[in-house]
Amino acid sequence: MSIILKMYLFIFLFGTMIGSFINVLVYRLPRKINIFLPRSFCPGCNKTVAWYENIPLISYFFLRGKCSKCGFKIPLRYPFIELILGVMAIFLFPRALTGETLLHFVMMFSTACVFTAMFFIDLKFKIIPNSLNLYLAILYLVYGLIYLPLNHWLIGGLLGVGFPLVITWIFYLIRGEVGLGGGDIKLFGVLGMYLGPVGLIYNIFLSCFLGSIIGLSLIAMKKMDRKNSIPFGPFIILIASWQMFFPESFKILLSYLK
Ligand SMILES: [Zn+2]
Helix, strand or coil: CCHHHHHHHHHHHHHHHHHHHHHHHHHHCCCCCCCCCCCCECCCCCCECCHHHCCCCHHHHHCCCECCCCCCECCCHHHHHHHHHHHHHHHHCCCCCCHHHHHHHHHHHHHHHHHHHHHHHHHHHCCCCHHHHHHHHHHHHHHHHHHCCHHHHHHHHHHHHHHHHHHHHHHHHHHCCCCCCHHHHHHHHHHHHHHHHHHHHHHHHHHHHHHHHHHHHHHHCCCCCCCCCCCCHHHHHHHHHHHHHCHHHHHHHHHHHC
16 A cells, blocks of 8 residues: 555544544533543443444444444444544645644644534534534634734624624514524634634625525425524534635635625
């Protein structure tokens, strides 16, 4: 095997192992279980998962998606998250390795990990844990201080909190309902620090647009009625992923909108 191929295999395995940890976060953060202890256990029978049953991707297929003791069906989300973060690790890994590109990789891959955790937690529990927003806030603050002009990250961050807060407040005055959750507003604030004021406004409009289309489709298909809500975080994350991981194709979309 060539050295390049070995390196990419190693990076892929690294991504899947981090993905395995993200699965732990998705299960434990919303349930307020310590993320390091106890060791991985089966939610069906509490059996401690042996190390060889905990190998990213491989164990899921080797166990045929079931707990070896009680037959609890392991959600497909587990291998999916491991696979997607393995692929993202390769996709984001710098082609030319310097201190700066490596730092950028750490930031972008951390973002991919946190986005994945937020996406699945919000989808199921309709919350975005503060710890995840805080982690991104620290990351983007450090990045912003080093690489971005003050008026990009500071105004982006303030606008990210302020604008949705005002909209939510107006919505509340008119309808008497709280539209956006606190976690969504904090996430907009955090993303504003990286995307800047202009990128943030694009995110707000496009995620609202995408959310409305999906929401109305679900109502039309009678999978949901107007009373129950769908979580909004996944739409913010999908649009932000597009903006951050595929900025070139996002620019093409913008040129069509103009
Ligand atoms: Zn079990």
